[in-house]
Amino acid sequence: MKICCIGAGYVGGPTMAMIAEKCHDIDVAVVDLNEQRIAAWNSPNLPIYEPGLQEIVEERRDKNLFFSTEVKKYIKDADVIFISVGTPTKSYGIGAGQAAELGYVEGCARMIAEVCEGPKIVIEKSTVPVRTAEVIQNVFDGYEKGDLFEILSNPEFLAEGTAISDLENPDRVLIGGDSTTEAGKKALETVVGIYNNWVPRENIITTNVWSSELSKLVANAFLAQRVSSINAISAVCEASGADVDEVANAIGKDSRIGPKFLKSSVGFGGSCFQKDILNLVYLCEHFGLADVAEYWRQVIKINEYQRKRFTRKVIHSLYNTLQGKRIAVLGFAFKKDTDDTRESAAIYICRDLVEEGADIVVYDPQVDAEEIKGLTSEKVEVASSAAEAVAGAHAVLVLTEWDEFKELDYAALYASMVKPAHIFDGRNILDLAELEKIGFNAFGIGKA
Numbered sequence: 001m002k003i004c005c006i007g008a009g010y011v012g013g014p015t016m017a018m019i020a021e022k023c024h025d026i027d028v029a030v031v032d033l034n035e036q037r038i039a040a041w042n043s044p045n046l047p048i049y050e051p052g053l054q055e056i057v058e059e060r061r062d063k064n065l066f067f068s069t070e071v072k073k074y075i076k077d078a079d080v081i082f083i084s085v086g087t088p089t090k091s092y093g094i095g096a097g098q099a100a101e102l103g104y105v106e107g108c109a110r111m112i113a114e115v116c117e118g119p120k121i122v123i124e125k126s127t128v129p130v131r132t133a134e135v136i137q138n139v140f141d142g143y144e145k146g147d148l149f150e151i152l153s154n155p156e157f158l159a160e161g162t163a164i165s166d167l168e169n170p171d172r173v174l175i176g177g178d179s180t181t182e183a184g185k186k187a188l189e190t191v192v193g194i195y196n197n198w199v200p201r202e203n204i205i206t207t208n209v210w211s212s213e214l215s216k217l218v219a220n221a222f223l224a225q226r227v228s229s230i231n232a233i234s235a236v237c238e239a240s241g242a243d244v245d246e247v248a249n250a251i252g253k254d255s256r257i258g259p260k261f262l263k264s265s266v267g268f269g270g271s272c273f274q275k276d277i278l279n280l281v282y283l284c285e286h287f288g289l290a291d292v293a294e295y296w297r298q299v300i301k302i303n304e305y306q307r308k309r310f311t312r313k314v315i316h317s318l319y320n321t322l323q324g325k326r327i328a329v330l331g332f333a334f335k336k337d338t339d340d341t342r343e344s345a346a347i348y349i350c351r352d353l354v355e356e357g358a359d360i361v362v363y364d365p366q367v368d369a370e371e372i373k374g375l376t377s378e379k380v381e382v383a384s385s386a387a388e389a390v391a392g393a394h395a396v397l398v399l400t401e402w403d404e405f406k407e408l409d410y411a412a413l414y415a416s417m418v419k420p421a422h423i424f425d426g427r428n429i430l431d432l433a434e435l436e437k438i439g440f441n442a443f444g445i446g447k448a
């Protein structure tokens with residue numbers, strides 16, 4: 001079997017590397033129009049940082065895993081084609097700021113229709129609005145090749161930073177297809193067969209295409225909703241003297257609630273949560289479900305509120321002026337163990353602090369200095385260690401939960417700072433009582 005995946009990004013690269021790793025008899029080609037990205041996949045410096053990825057890519061590359069810009073050639077040769085291109089929030093025209101930009105997906109559909117002459121299975125791996133398979137089918141029909149293709153949905157649930165373990169042991173694999181026709185059933189079986197090389201059959205769910213497309217948006221909306229819910233409660237904790245970690249622990253022990261995704265933070269980031277909720281909100285509005293749309297929109301509003309609340313607390317604690325004050329920001333990625341900064345809370349917080357006149361210096365173990373400046377301001381300094389960032393600062397802000405921030409010598413950092421020294425733990429990973437003992441004015445999220 002030959003697989004071609006269009007899009008060599010955070011999803012296409014790791015998912016296809018895992019298929020190649022687990023199925024040595026399948027040839028897997030990952031293609032992309034971005035020459036730099038493909039060159040990086042073929043080099044010792046992969047274009048994304050993801051624990052465990054490098055080893056798998058190095059083991060399978062040029063055996064049964066190929067990265068190429070020859071998009072059309074590999075599409076034409078493949079039996080199974082995954083579409084794993086971006087579906088960002090549309091920035092113009094009807095639906096701007098909410099709807100998904102489907103231009104890249106449509107572009108792939110057109111390319112597939114143009115070059116393919118024999119039957120293929122085409123799989124939506126990208127996160128798409130419900131009924132996108134219909135759009136793809138329309139494009140194929142327009143080329144009078146509608147009968148050549150079976151269109152399936154197979155959304156990806158991996159989280160960045162844990163992509164390899166998520167792919168190796170997924171909670172479930174979801175495959176949507178048309179089980180009412182013989183061709184549809186056969187296509188479903190083929191895709192189930194690929195994953196069944198390492199995923200137990202009972203963890204592979206098959207549904208109709210629309211349920212599969214919608215489930216992806218709903219999964220992200222539910223996960224983000226939990227984070228916004230606990231973040232909303234963090235404000236109540238600060239006002240009432242309760243401790244949000246204690247509340248999360250207490251409610252999470254209820255097996256109906258469960259312990260995951262209850263970590264209060266400075267706000268969720270990442271390329272998916274906001275985009276996918278906006279996409280769901282847009283769909284609800286499209287279907288005339290204004291109240292449902294408003295319900296989900298609140299998840300994003302609380303996230304914005306949480307970021308602003310944090311910034312306000314910093315300003316207020318530093319005597320309502322940041323002019324000329326040096327503020328060390330530890331962590332810029334949207335979560336630990338990734339170099340991805342898309343929608344990171346740190347972007348918004350740094351911008352607001354720059355606006356207030358603060359001198360910001362950022363340290364992140366993985367994010368590129370130019371990227372940090374590009375996303376915030378040329379005035380922002382980038383340090384190469386936490387100690388360098390913190391020396392001479394009035395305040396430290398922990399914005400990403402990198403493990404190394406738990407192990408820092410806070411007494412030494414305190415000694416190098418301007419007094420009174422403040423620390424704001426936007427991830428609740430530090431022991432505030434210990435920091436207070438050292439001499440810091442220490443603040444967490446949802447801690448009175």
Ligand code: NAD
Pocket residue numbers: 006007008009010011012031032033034037071084085086087104107108125126127128156157158159160271272
């Ligand atoms: P990405 O931006 O990292 O990668 C997409 C790639 O597609 C880019 O390299 C781009 O050059 C390429 N591309 C676009 N049009 C092309 C074309 N016509 N031909 C060839 N290449 C083309 O995006 P990503 O983070 O991998 O996300 C891809 C999809 O997966 C999105 O729909 C996203 O919502 C979804 N998703 C992402 C995650 C995540 O953690 N990042 C998790 C689950 C699902």
Ligand code: UDX
Pocket residue numbers: 156157158159160161220223227260261262263264265266267268269270271272273334335
């Ligand atoms: C998410 C989904 O988890 C994944 O299933 C989907 O495929 C893609 O979107 P990702 O964005 O990579 O994955 O990371 P995730 O671990 O979900 O974290 C998203 C954001 O929420 C991060 O900024 C994280 O720090 C934050 N978060 C998460 C919290 O603030 N508290 C939590 O308890 C969990």
